[in-house]
Structure formats: structure tokens, C-alpha cells
Amino acid sequence: MNAVHTKSSIAGTIIRGADRHGDLTLSADVVIIGTGAGGAIAARVLAERGLSVIALEEGPHITAKEHGAMRPTQSLRNVWRDGGMTFTAPIGDSPVVNVTMGKVVGGSSMVTGGVCFRTPPEVLHRWRSERGLAMFTERELDPHYAAVERWTNVSEVPTHMRSTAVTRFGEGLERRHSVSLQPLHRNTRDCVGEGRCNFGCPHQNKLSVDLSVIPPALKSGATVVADAHVERIVMNGNGTRATSVVGRLGTRHRFTVHAPRVVVAAGAWHDPVLLSRSGLATRHLGRHMTLHPSLRMMARFKDPVRGWDGALQSAYTPHFMGEGLTLVSLFIPPGPIASVLPGFGPDFMRRAGELQNIAIMGCLFHDEGGGRVWSVPGAREPIVTYQMDKGTRSRLAATVRKVADIFFAAGAVEAFAPILQAAPMTPDALHAFNLEKIPARRYEASSQHPLGTCRMGNTPAESVVDPNGRLWGTDNVWVADGSIVPTSLGVNPQVTVMAMAHRVASHIR
């Protein structure tokens, strides 16, 4: 027989589902599916309002201290979904995109670089003018931004935290385009510049939601259940009201949570799977996914630039945003950098000896929804297709040229284009190389920003949720994560996701 807990006996705790012996049945005022940037914020808002909250997380509970002690590949295997090996299936001439997500209490906020932008005003304008979402003004959203920025300690990255690699790129940018790098804002506190925020901070100084948002939610009485894979939302007879959610706890046991309010925050990749499996599929569910597909441009300097000595992400330039391109500094561990070096054996290892001379710049594209999540009957994971829009495709070659040119102006001797089988390029080789003939499918693209698969809108004919995040056709199911964001943003979406979740939770009665 199921164990039945009262609300009070587990309030304020994190239950590790994999360690439990026996099935679990709980009840609460609200059940939240997902504990990432969206779910955690919703949990805190609702718990602080006095509602009893149970937040379910498919992944394990790994503390920030445990995460910070891991090697990057240990983080990949324990904290990242699929070990960081989640890919889109390309449609037409599109790249395979490596989409990385967290699968842990704290969700993808555990594996971001911590970059925080408010939604650009021109994007909000587009939501109002093209999507009819008149309520999305900077003024309306300001209190939501302010709350989440305060909770997660969003602050400017000081110039002295830039690595030599970033500083050099900034010099090249000034020489070629007469503009300076701008400081990024991030959710960190007392950052010492270990350059590994997305693989766990050894000092717990990146304030992902597991450190900044979930603890206050627990203090207000919320309960988090880890290792809890939700299989479906149980609806009443006519399918308008959710009554409970059910799923699997670890590998052996089952759980049921009864609640009169259900908040879905499993991310843009998995929300459509869950809603579809729960009989809540609508025409637009799973469609319109944007990714911010990104290219990592690398360049080798004659001397060490040690990109890992400094804040992982410290500066950006808005100079090319009009072209749908944002350049954001970043660093990745030496191993994956080495993988772009040509050759095998002695030639490869000779080049690997200069890993500390290699700088990276992230090139993030403001794309137009060519992604779609396909639920596979009986399977946990969906198939996700992505067709890169023509505009983004046409900007790939120009972006490689532009960023390589900036690196050369900064003194780099060789640039590595993120193109399969492409040799390193000197300035002359770049000039001679017919980049424009390279198909998009040969580009190595990545994404950390899947958005839009349950997009928000004014009518069910063109959206999945209403302007307050409630699922069309239901009375008590809300979606509160990146999947409701109606268009691509062109900047890192963490603060937008948190502010949208804050707003959705504020409207739940």
C-alpha cells in the first residue's frame, strides 16, 4: 500500500526518490513539474504566498558543493541530460545542433554560464505588435525582472575578470569596428574566475536556482522530490481539470501527487512530451521551437591567452544585433577545444601543446522557430527536428569571416571555423576560402536555449497557453518556463524565463 505523507512531515525538505523504499503518495496545493529556472521561481513565489508546494524533478539532487568538486566530464555524466549529447535531427540544409540541458535539481540553471539579459525592448515590441501581447511592456515586466534579479544576485562582471583571451578579442573589435566590448551581467557572487561555471563552481559562487531560489522556497515550506519522472498529468472526465500527476520514482517505485493546481516547467524540450502524453496536445504544441543556434569561433595566438583564467563569460557586443547576431565571450574546457585541432598523433599533439594560446568567441543567432518536438509513443525522450531558417543560414559564412577578421586584428595567427573538415585558416587562407559555398549542414552548432514549444498567445488558434501561462482548454494547468516564450530573443534567456515564470506564478490563484 502506498505511503501517505501529510504536508507538514515533508515540508521544507528535498526527498531523494532513488533512495526511497516503496511508492509515494503526496498532496499539496500546487504541484510543479521541473525545478529549473522556471519551476524553481514558481515554487518560491507560490510557497512564499503560503501555498503548499511540491516540486518534482526528474534528475537527481546534487549539491553545489558536490558539483563544484567534479571534473567537467563527471558533471556531464551526473548533471547534464544525456551526458551533454542531445542533438536535433536536421531538416534540409541545417546543422545538427547539440542542445545541452541540465537534468538535476536546479535544472539547466546548473549548467549555464550565468549570463543574464532582460528581454530586449525590440523583442517585447515584436510580441506586442506581431503577437498581440499588449501586456508585455518593460514597465509591466519590471517588477518580475527586479525580483528574480535580486534573488539570484544579477550583477555586472567587472573588467578585471576578463581573461586575456577576451581582452584580446576586445582589442580586435575596437580596431576593426571601433566599438568596445560591453560587460555582461551574471548571477554570481564573489566570482574568483575559475572559468568553469557550467561544470560546477568549486566555491559555489554561481547562484543557480539550487542555491538562490530553492532554499528560500524550502524555508517557506515547499518540498522537492528528486529522481521523480512524471509520466502524465491525470485529468478529470472532460479533460479540463487536472487532478493529479503520476510517475516513476527512481527505477522501482511509483508516485502520485494530488493537487488542484499543476505547473508544468520541464523545459521546451519535454513540456510537449508530457502534455501530449497527458492527452493535452493542441495544434501548436511542440512547434515553433527556437534555439539560438550558436557557433564557437576559435583562434590561436602566438602567446598564451588562457581563456579559462577569468569569468567564464564576461563580455559581449551588441554591435551586430541588428544583423541577428550577438557575440558573447565564453570558454569551454580544453578537451573539446582540442577536438577542433586538425590531425592525429604527433601533429595533433603538437598543436594541443598550444591549447593555452586559443581564444573562443560565441556567436549566437536570433533564429526564427524552425524546431519541432515529436513525441514518440512509449519513449521518454522526443525526437526534435530543426530546420534552420533561411536568414540564419545566410549569415553563417559572413559571421565566420567577421569574427575571424576580428581575431586576426587582435593578433591571432590562425582561426578555426566551426565547420567539419575545415582546416585552420590564416588571414590569407580565410580570404581565399569560399565559405559561402559551405552548406549549413557542415557547421558545428550548439544551443543552450530551446524556447517556444508551448508559445503564449491571445487565442488557442495560434498558441498553446494564454497570456498568463494557463494551458488553453484547462482550468488549472499552467506552463512556466522557456517553452512559453513566443519568439527567439537574440540574447541568453535565463532572466526572461525566470521573469516569465515569476509572472505566471503571480497570476495563479
Place this chain on the structure above:
Amino acid sequence: MADPDDARSSIPWHNDVYAVAEALFATHAGPPPADRLRWLVDDVDHFLMTVGGRSRLVIRAALTTVTTLGPLTIGSLRPFTRLSLTQRQQALSRVEHTPAGITVFALKTLLSFHWFEHPDVAHEHHLTRRPRAPLPHGVGL
């Protein structure tokens, strides 16, 4: 392979990982130390056992493609693991320039990710960290 009898695993694909890694990380001085390669194989094995079936399948498929196609691209019918170090390097290079090149890239990424985490390798390549700001009192690296 260096120390073939000592290094060979009872699990066939471990030998494939070892053989690819040995070719990839060899220097002019010869193959890398066998103990580091064994550490790599163990670590990659643990990684793949942990990350789930789909990722495991992708990597196994990449490994099978490379080790099957590789010898053929250099005109050999010998198993990949029985090729000389130089032949394996040539085979990897040839496969990289076929339409299956992405499989080589996938393996190179996975193996490099693990390899450069080995403390001795990181030290030899000057990949150690030094924080830019003072550490909080009492905190060491």
C-alpha cells in the same frame, strides 16, 4: 597497441577505444603511457554507462563506423586494433574526410574531453587554473 596483452580488455569495444586514443594522443616520442590510456578507457566506459542508452548508442555507432571503415580506407583488411600506430592515424584521417567524418569528430571530442582532464596531461599542457580574484578566506584550490 603498446603492451597489448596487458592492456587488452575482455570487452571488445574497450580495445577499440584504446586503439583510437593511442593513435590520437601519440607524440613523436611514441604512444602515450599505457596507464593513462587505461585510465581513459575506464573513465569513458563509466561515462557511457552513466549517461544513458541513447548517448551510448551514438558513441558505439561512431566507434563501429570508424573501426570498420578505417582499415578499408587504407586498403587493409586487418582489424583496426591490429593496425600499426601510423596506419591507425592514417585511417582516422581518411575517415575524417569521408561523409562519415562526423563520427571521427564525435570520438575525437569525447576522448579529448576525458584525456585533457587527466591531472598529468593537464599539468604537461599548462592547463592548470589560477583564480583572477583573491579566494575567500580559508578557501584553497
